[in-house]
Each structure stands twice: as structure tokens, then as C-alpha cells.
Amino acid sequence: xxxxxxxxxxxxxxxxxxxxxxxxxxxxxxxxxxxxxxxxxxxxxxxxxxxxxxxxxxxxxxxxxxxxxxxxxxxxxxxxxxxxxxxxxxxxxxxxxxxxxxxxxxxxxxxxxxxxxxxxxxxxxxxxxxxxxxxxxxxxxxxxxxxxxxxxxxxxxxxxxxxxxxxxxxxxxxxxxxxxxxxxxxxxxxxxxxxxxxxxxxxxxxxxxxxxxxxxxxxxxxxxxxxxxxxxxxxxxxxxxxxxxxxxxxxxxxxxxxxxxxxxxxxxxxxxxxxxxxxxxxxxxxxxxxxxxxxxxxxxxxxxxxxxxxxxxxxxxxxxxxxxxxxxx
Numbered sequence: 001x002x003x004x005x006x007x008x009x010x011x012x013x014x015x016x017x018x019x020x021x022x023x024x025x026x027x028x029x030x031x032x033x034x035x036x037x038x039x040x041x042x043x044x045x046x047x048x049x050x051x052x053x054x055x056x057x058x059x060x061x062x063x064x065x066x067x068x069x070x071x072x073x074x075x076x077x078x079x080x081x082x083x084x085x086x087x088x089x090x091x092x093x094x095x096x097x098x099x100x101x102x103x104x105x106x107x108x109x110x111x112x113x114x115x116x117x118x119x120x121x122x123x124x125x126x127x128x129x130x131x132x133x134x135x136x137x138x139x140x141x142x143x144x145x146x147x148x149x150x151x152x153x154x155x156x157x158x159x160x161x162x163x164x165x166x167x168x169x170x171x172x173x174x175x176x177x178x179x180x181x182x183x184x185x186x187x188x189x190x191x192x193x194x195x196x197x198x199x200x201x202x203x204x205x206x207x208x209x210x211x212x213x214x215x216x217x218x219x220x221x222x223x224x225x226x227x228x229x230x231x232x233x234x235x236x237x238x239x240x241x242x243x244x245x246x247x248x249x250x251x252x253x254x255x256x257x258x259x260x261x262x263x264x265x266x267x268x269x270x271x272x273x274x275x276x277x278x279x280x281x282x283x284x285x286x287x288x289x290x291x292x293x294x295x296x297x298x299x300x301x302x303x304x305x306x307x308x309x310x311x312x313x314x315x316x317x318x319x320x321x322x323x324x325x326x327x328x329x
Contacts, residue, residue, distance in 0.1 A: 062115035062186035080230040097128040099250035112173035164288035195221040252321035255309040265294040
């Protein structure tokens with residue numbers, strides 16, 4: 001009996017040992033299966049790779065040198081360039097919208113004596129959308145209501161010229177030229193547009209410098225200029241950063257005529273139809289109109305854009321856009 005008992009005991013030990021080995025094998029196999037991709041030649045077949053973005057050795061903004069020899073400057077640019085290069089959906093949409101709106105902004109900047117590089121600020125500010133910030137900043141250039149009024153824009157429940165691309169861009173230029181005159185630097189003027197001249201005055205006073213790249217400031221304004229620099233690099237060298245767009249991919253400019261209005265329009269819905277369009281088209285082309293009526297004060301004149309020609313034939317607009325000769329270069 002004792003021999004039989006010893007045999008059974010050894011058999012149980014041996015069985016448990018085999019089970020333990022089997023468990024170890026199963027655990028290892030499961031780990032191996034989850035740790036290794038099922039398709040281990042994915043990279044070869046897809047050609048996909050996430051690589052570091054190329055940084056320039058030299059760069060300027062508005063004719064001013066960007067000191068890429070400084071570690072915090074280079075790494076700040078690397079951060080914003082990496083984010084926006086790999087934020088494919090957003091950057092693609094910005095390329096498309098810019099084709100429609102940059103030709104409106106660029107001549108105004110040139111006429112006002114502001115470097116054309118400042119067109120990239122609109123990408124960082126609004127992306128051509130009409131969002132309102134928690135602080136109440138709105139429009140293409142994200143003016144606060146009081147700042148907008150200070151620089152000549154009308155802001156009230158019926159009319160908000162922060163959404164008027166031409167007038168808001170002119171106000172933007174006024175701010176920049178005033179800031180440049182004060183700080184002697186376009187780069188610092190750009191940062192002041194984000195943080196406000198009051199805050200910039202305090203920084204200049206306490207840190208004894210008007211050089212943006214020498215300033216220590218809040219995270220938002222610290223990142224702001226580098227975000228603009230990233231947009232400049234991506235837009236000036238799209239293929240270098242992986243963006244390949246055909247002319248037909250870009251949003252075409254819309255055919256319009258301008259109608260001057262010097263009297264009240266009590267019903268813009270009816271007025272739009274008399275112009276051969278609908279109220280939706282009126283608001284799309286004139287986002288500064290904020291109501292279904294327009295009150296015109298004595299001596300005031302407004303210019304309203306009206307869609308003409310092939311505005312409702314998108315394919316025709318694309319064909320014209322593709323065949324359009326670029327005269328900006």
C-alpha cells in the first residue's frame with residue numbers, strides 16, 4: 001500500500017509539473033502573439049512611417065532672423081511644426097481655405113506696409129472660421145469687442161465687422177504698425193497681438209528687452225509665434241512636409257459683385273431674393289451681417305457682396321480655378 005501511495009504522489013507531482021510547463025508555454029505564446037504585430041511587414045507594404053520633421057538651418061519671419069541656434073527656440077519650433085505637420089486633416093483644410101482668402105489678405109498687407117508673412121497669423125487665430133473664444137474674441141483675426149472698436153470696426157447686434165475680412169484686416173494692420181512703432185520688432189508685434197500690448201509693455205519693462213526670443217512669458221504667447229512659423233514653413237514648402245494638393249483640391253474663389261447700400265433694409269431675406277440669391281448666400285458672403293435687417297445710420301454706407309455668374313456651379317468654378325494664371329509670384 002505504501003508503494004502504491006508513493007507512486008500516486010509522484011504521479012500527481014509529475015502531472016502538476018507538466019501542467020505548470022504547459023501553462024508557461026501558453027502564457028509565453030499569448031504574450032508573443034500580442035507583442036508582435038500580426039502583419040509584421042506592415043511598414044514595407046504600406047510605406048507608412050512616422051518620422052521627425054525637417055527643421056531649417058536658417059529662417060526668418062517678416063524679415064527678422066529666427067535664432068535657431070538657441071535650444072529653446074529650435075525645440076519650440078520643432079514642437080509646433082511636428083504638431084501641425086501631423087495634424088493632417090486640419091492642415092489640409094487650411095490649404096484649401098487659404099486659396100480663397102489669401103488673395104484678399106495679401107494686397108491689403110502690402111498696401112498697408114505690413115510684411116506679407118503676417119497672413120499666416122489668420123491660420124493660428126481662426127483658420128478662417130467664425131468661432132468665438134471664451135474671452136469673446138471673434139472674427140477672422142479674433143479681435144475682442146473693445147479692441148475692434150478701438151481700431152475702427154463696428155460691433156453691435158446687427159453688424160460685427162470683425163467678420164468683415166477686408167475691414168478686419170485693415171484694423172489688424174493698424175494694430176501691428178502701432179505695435180511695431182512701439183517695440184521696433186515685427187515678431188514682438190505679432191506676440192503683442194496675441195497677448196495684448198498692455199501685457200507686452202509689462203514684460204518689456206520688467207525683463208528689459210523688446211526681443212521676443214529673449215522674453216519669458218505665458219505658455220500661450222510663448223507658443224504663438226512658433227505656431228505661425230510652423231505654418232509658414234508648411235505653406236511655403238508643402239511637399240517637404242508631406243502635403244500634395246492639386247489645383248482642383250483647393251477651394252475656388254467665388255464670383256461676386258458689390259452693391260452699395262446707404263438706406264435701411266428692413267428685410268434682408270426679401271432683399272436677397274431680389275438680388276437673385278437667398279439669405280444663406282448673403283450671410284456666407286457677408287458674415288459681418290448678424291441679423292435679418294440692416295439699419296443704416298445717417299451718412300453711413302455699406303458694401304454688400306452678391307454672388308454672380310456660376311456661383312451655383314461648383315464644377316465650373318473649379319475649372320476656372322485650375323486654368324487661372326497665378327499672378328502673385
